[in-house]
Amino acid sequence: MITGEQKPFEEIWNMVKDFKKVLVFGCNTCVAICHAGGSKEAEILASLLRMRAAQEGAAIEINHAAVERHCEPEFFQPGMDNVRTYDLILSTACGVGVNLLSEHIGDIPVFPAINTEFFGAVPRSGEFTELCAGCGNCILHLTGGICPIARCSKSLLNGPCGGTNNGSCEVSPDIKCAWVQIYDRLKQLNRLDLMNEIVDAKDWSKAQGPRNFKVKLLEEIKK
Amino acid sequence: MDKVVQSSEQAKAPSIEKSHETPEGWEPNILAFACHYCAFAAADLAGVMRLSYSPNVKIIRLPCTGKLDQIYVLRAFEKGIDGVFVAG
Numbered sequence: 001m002i003t004g005e006q007k008p009f010e011e012i013w014n015m016v017k018d019f020k021k022v023l024v025f026g027c028n029t030c031v032a033i034c035h036a037g038g039s040k041e042a043e044i045l046a047s048l049l050r051m052r053a054a055q056e057g058a059a060i061e062i063n064h065a066a067v068e069r070h071c072e073p074e075f076f077q078p079g080m081d082n083v084r085t086y087d088l089i090l091s092t093a094c095g096v097g098v099n100l101l102s103e104h105i106g107d108i109p110v111f112p113a114i115n116t117e118f119f120g121a122v123p124r125s126g127e128f129t130e131l132c133a134g135c136g137n138c139i140l141h142l143t144g145g146i147c148p149i150a151r152c153s154k155s156l157l158n159g160p161c162g163g164t165n166n167g168s169c170e171v172s173p174d175i176k177c178a179w180v181q182i183y184d185r186l187k188q189l190n191r192l193d194l195m196n197e198i199v200d201a202k203d204w205s206k207a208q209g210p211r212n213f214k215v216k217l218l219e220e221i222k223k
Numbered sequence: 224m225d226k227v228v229q230s231s232e233q234a235k236a237p238s239i240e241k242s243h244e245t246p247e248g249w250e251p252n253i254l255a256f257a258c259h260y261c262a263f264a265a266a267d268l269a270g271v272m273r274l275s276y277s278p279n280v281k282i283i284r285l286p287c288t289g290k291l292d293q294i295y296v297l298r299a300f301e302k303g304i305d306g307v308f309v310a311g
Contacts, residue, residue, distance in 0.1 A: 040294070047297040054301075
């Protein structure tokens with residue numbers, strides 16, 4: 001899932017203070033799970049902004065709403081007539097949602113209330129960790145299901161480097177050395193032979209944007 | 224030097240609340256959220272014992288203070304409550 005954290009309140013206030021009618025627009029999927037931009041957080045943010053506006057003597061109407069997803073138009077299209085009555089949409093969706101809503105909304109600005117970070121796992125409630133970088137060319141079958149692109153600080157394909165230190169990375173003792181983890185996992189799977197396989201230099205063109213793809217079968221059906 | 228230290232501290236944690244003069248005789252409006260099973264029962268007992276407390280405290284009973292949502296507190300402040308008291 002996509003993870004994100006709410007921007008500092010002052011930054012958000014400076015974005016909205018010059019508008020007259022603001023909708024804090026939440027997304028109830030990924031960013032709701034990371035307690036940053038779901039319906040609940042949109043409601044809280046709208047309340048905080050209303051109180052700030054009252055303290056500053058600024059006449060701003062601030063409301064909140066949320067849809068299940070901002071990354072697919074069919075989820076927000078039904079409510080667009082209402083959304084278009086505002087001067088500013090302060091989106092608490094991820095950056096994908098802000099981009100897509102901007103494309104569809106017409107001449108109303110859409111501002112981000114959260115900083116989108118990475119797509120990650122939720123090992124425990126409220127804890128998020130990056131396990132995949134979406135590089136476009138997966139080698140997890142060679143690395144025991146542990147991604148060196150996302151989990152090695154240097155994204156080494158044939159690690160470890162000299163900075164590995166008793167299972168930790170030289171960057172921080174809190175970061176586990178991905179290549180030690182890969183070694184341990186391959187040992188457990190009885191596939192240490194894979195450590196000797198040399199992975200060629202990576203084709204990073206698949207990791208750089210703008211990226212898109214279409215499902216070929218659906219394309220053929222449409223024809 | 225003191226001023227420099229003070230201003231850097233203020234920059235770190237800017238106060239949202241603006242200072243203003245308190246009118247004479249002003250009493251704060253306090254909203255209390257109380258758990259049905261403990262604090263509300265205590266307030267009830269206080270009533271039975273004919274103990275009096277200030278009329279500017281209003282009590283809302285919750286089935287449990289675990290039911291208290293952030294938005295209840297924020298709505299209270301938005302509607303002009305000066306302080307929220309949570310007991311449970």
